[in-house]
Amino acid sequence: MQTHEIRKRFLDHFVKAGHAEVPSASVILDDPNLLFVNAGMVQFVPFFLGARTPPWDRAVSVQKCIRTPDIDEVGITTRHNTFFQMAGNFSFGDYFKRGAIEFAWTLLTNPQDQGGYGFDPEKLWATVYLDDDEAIALWQEVAGLPLERIQRRGKADNYWSMGIPGPCGPSSEIYVDRGPEYGVDGGPEANEDRYIEIWNLVFMQNERGEGTSKEDFEILGPLPRQNIDTGMGVERVACLLQGVDNVYETDLVRPVIDLVASIAPRGYGAGNHDDDVRYRVIADHVRTAAIIIGDGISPGNDGRGYVLRRLLRRVIRSAKLLGIDTPIVGDLMACVRDAMGPSYPELVTDFDRIQRIAVAEETAFNRTLTSGSKLFSDAAGATRTAGSSVLSGTDAFTLHDTYGFPIELTLEMAAESGLSVDEEGFRGLMAEQRQRAKADAAARKHAHADLSAYRELVDAGPTEFTGFDELTSEARILGIFVDGRRVPVVAHGAEAQAADRIELVLDRTPLYAESGGQIADTGTISGTGASGAARAAVADVQKIAKTIWVHRVTVESGEFVEGDTVTAAVDAKWRHGATQGHSGTHMVHAALRQVLGPNAVQAGSLNRPGYLRFDFNWQGALSDDQKTRIEEVTNEAVEADFAVNTFNTELETAKAMGAMALFGENYPDEVRVVEIGGPFSIELCGGTHVHNSAQIGPVTILGESSVGSGVRRVEAYVGLDSFKYLAKERALMAGLASSLKVSSDEVPARVANLVERLRAAEKELDRARLASARAAAGNAAAGAESVGRVRLVAQRMAGGISAADLRSLVGDVRGKLGSDPAVVALIAEGENDTVPYVVAVNPAAQDLGVSANDLVKVLGSAVNGRGGGKADLAQGSGSGASGIDAALAAVRAELGRS
Incomplete structure (x- = not known):
């Protein structure tokens, strides 16, 4: 049975049972807790919490979901995908455990010619929460499941929540026994490779508080009503109904693998585990990337854009490790479009944009790989110069984190260069980075905004927006809120001044609420109540639940009472x-x-x-x-x-x-x-x-x-x-024309001429400065001092000398000192408060054990600098110009001890 048919049968089954079919939400929702929608119930959370009244008692959807916490593990196991489709049926205070079990069992076991999936009832198992005796009884009564095929499991497995404060409840999971060839007997508790979970029925009845794990959280109390939230993994069901071993073999994923296999020099399933993982990474990530781009995200350096960039780069990297050197992402996107278009037509209608963004990222990453290869060569050269055969974990991490260079390619290129990599050091730095990211994510996570205070107003109907036709409207105050609490009255005075936020909700308003890129109107709300005239300045207008307008105000005079008639006015100039x-x-x-x-x-x-x-x-x-x-x-x-x-x-x-x-x-x-x-x-x-x-x-x-x-x-x-x-701009141009004594039309040419002359003058000045420095260096060579066993030139050069100029000068001076042991150390105050310095040591001094690499560190310690190099030439740069004389003295002292 094809995946599109599995989706259709699920929707048809529940629509016939009175469920409203709700389209999949975008994988990007306006929710501070979620990078992407990761469960089928996310768009229904306000209904479960009682913050909003649902427009239907029961609903069904097939939701696009993305889970990214363990991207690095994708492809290693064959049960998980970054992108997956979650089919779910939902009840909002309508049916509960019995109904959920009946609906699920009927769809799973009804013959295929009667609209079901045709699973053998003898191969189905169920798990329930530890103390859920009611669910056990219902599985026996409704489904006829024997007690030995119903297992009790703990909070970590059979108590569901979103991982943050919000709706939660005990769950009952349905498993299919794939047979002894997949593992030992004993049900889901014994082996989840043989017994594969396909459906989770959550009996959403409680609200959870803060916690640190799946098991460590407080149950705050019951929800306003008992709800049902279920999730059936479409890909897993397809895997079973299509008779394949894993989700990567199903009809929507396998075509991508086959396309890659037709290009790669090494095939899929040929006995190379690493290659098979790479194939699966490509198949998984390219689907996910297509969905994310389709929902409006472009590659970037943070948030969702960074996740998308990482997915695409893992696709490209995996293709290269399979031996594919030609661009491939455009063809992969076309393959995804063809496979998934029947379920997601936007992948077809918007394909040009999706493909263009993906291919552009491939082109950019290929440039990164080229530059990364150069950086790797530099790091490898420095490693060998230092006498080591192990590329440091720091170098590998810098290549990966700063330049996007994959560790797998670093390992491969290191092996080709006769080097190994400090993988332990690299993994340690990666672990530190992940820990920081997790801590940052945890700090940002918080409970869903409590909108229950507004629920009565939301249920009463939307605010009437009159601002398309008028700038002033008479209205009635439906609700007053102070710091999120509904109050009957708010007045100018100490209490109002102390409030962080005062909000007025009106039945109608001409003031535009921020949305669609347009910021909110400013204006006033005024009225005449029992205590006299009242006036409030409107600083912001926001929407609650996309239906009611909330005016955030400062009460300037009088008082406002719920039910009062007021006049809302937009600032016309604004x-x-x-x-x-x-x-x-x-x-x-x-x-x-x-x-x-x-x-x-x-x-x-x-x-x-x-x-x-x-x-x-x-x-x-x-x-x-x-x-x-x-x-x-x-x-x-x-x-x-x-x-x-x-x-x-x-x-x-x-x-x-x-x-x-x-x-x-x-x-x-x-x-x-x-x-x-x-x-x-x-x-x-x-x-x-x-x-x-x-x-x-x-x-x-x-x-x-x-x-x-x-x-x-x-x-x-x-x-x-x-x-x-x-x-x-015109005044600026007139001023320039006046200063230059030309017409405005001639200003660009005159400015260009002046800039060219300035550049020429700067070059001439640089030449003069360098000539003067060479003369000074030559004089210094003539007056070289004897320190220890070497002749030393330790010179402070005139300001403005660059590091490149210093390298040229030390070579000149060293050449003038002949074949006797000699050392040259030059230092200067450079541009932008830098202090460049260079040390050169001739062969005779090196034979005595003197190293430029050692001496440059002595210089650097006195000027807050860092540097390095080889025994004959080393350089560095610092920031402490006041330490230049001390740096030169330190070099003399060091040589005097040698």
Whole structure:
């Protein structure tokens, strides 16, 4: 049975049983606890906690999930994937244990021609929590499972939570016995390779507190109602129903392995365990990468972007270790698209963008491997120079951590160079890094925000936003919150002044709540209550549960009482600037796509009065011509005075019209479309906008920069801020023209000429400085002093001499000292408060046991420096210029002892 059919049967089974089919959420949710969605129930957490009332009593979904804590272990075992599909059925206070067991047993054991999976009931086992006698009785009654195929297990195995404060409860897991060829008898307790878990039924009934492990946490009490949360591993079921040994052999994963095997010089399953692991890493990680990119993430250096980068680099690294030297990621992405497209059509419709981002990362990493090879060669050379055959763990870790150079390649190249690697030292440094990362992650984790105080208001229905049509609205206060607690009244005075946060929830409001890159409106809320006039300044507006507007205010006078009628007003000047910024963002987006093409897709934005910032997917910096053209296209559209039209329509209709949507964003069935100039710009957007494009005013592109691999950022001023910026630039140009006594048009050429003349003068000055230094060094050679058994030149050079100049000078001086034992030590005050120094020792002095590498350390100790080299030449750099004379004296003293 194909995986797509397994998914379909699961959904059909529960839809027929009255469950609402809920689409998979993006793997990226606005949840501070999660890097990625890692369980099927994550999008339902507010319903389990009672913070929100679910729109249905029972639901079913097949959720995209990603788990990344043990990336390094992927492929070593054959049961785990980074990306997997979790099929689940959920009950919110409806059915409980009996219903969950009945639904699961029926689907698993019903014959395939009746819509089930057709598992043999005699091969199914169940585990339950230690004291869950009710579940044991139900398994016997509902499923007919004999007691010997039901096992009790402890908290670590059969009590489920998210690992943080939140919903939890005892669970019952369903296992399939794969037969004696997979291990010993005795059920899941004896062997989880033979008895493989396919479904976990969680009886979600409690709320947990803080804790340090799966077993060490406090049960705070019962949830508002008993719920069901189940998770069936689609890949594991596919493995069993397709009769293959592991998830990598299933129909959605094996095609990737076969593609790689058709290219690699060494095949899969040929008896080489390390190679088989590499094949599995590629198959697993490329699927995960495709899903992550599809949901809007690009490779980066932190957070989700870093995880994506690491996955793709492990794919590329594994391919190279299999002997594949040609680019492969583009073909792998196409293979994933073909295999998974029927279940995830966005992988097909958005394939060009997904492939382009992945291939760009491959190209960048190949450059990293090239530079890493050079760095490895330097480290290997230094190791051999030091007389060692072991590359240090520090060098290996630096190559891996700083330059992204994989340890496996370091080991392979070291062996080719006749070296080994201090793997223990490397692993120790890696362990320290992981420990720091875990500590950082633990510090950031916290319980889900407690929204239960707002639940009554959320359940009552959404706030009516009136701001599209008016800037002032009469409204009623539905709720007042002070530091997260609902109160009946708040008044100006000591108590209000001491509060960190005062919030007013109204039934309707013209003030825009921050979303879609547009920051919130500012304004006022005022009214006349029993105690007289009241006024509050609105500093921020946020959404709770995406439905109610929460106004964060400072009470300036009077008091506000729940139920009062008030007037909410937007700061008109602020709104005008905000609409200019937001509409300007749409215009710049349209101009980017016109100039660069359809692959310049939005990756994020921010707009506020007079300013906009727009991030888009693109490889490489824009040329000056491209930036100029983008600005021209934008302002041509402004001047055209396009009408700005907004309307609501169905999501699919909007997409068919060509409306742009933000990748990774979930949209409702009905969406708002903002159309500027007909086909010029059409986007899904809930923000506020100007009525005509001319109202945006001039748009001035400030610059363009990189904000991560494959993501560029354009910043611009609009309206009056744009005019002020241009006026300042004009004044600057006029000042330069006046100083240079030329017209404004001639300023660039005159400045370029001055810069060229300055560079020439600096070069001439450097030559003069070096000539003077050579003369001084020559004089020093003539006056060399005898110290111990050698002739010594220990000289403080004039300031401004570079390390490269010092290396040249010591060679000159050493050559002038003849064949008698001689040492040259030169030091100077360099640029940027540096103190470069170089030591040269001729062969006769080396025969006496004198080493430049030793002497350079003596110099460095006096000037807070570090350095090294060989016996004949060594150099370093410090930062303590006040210690130069002491450094030279220390060299004399050292030689005097030799």
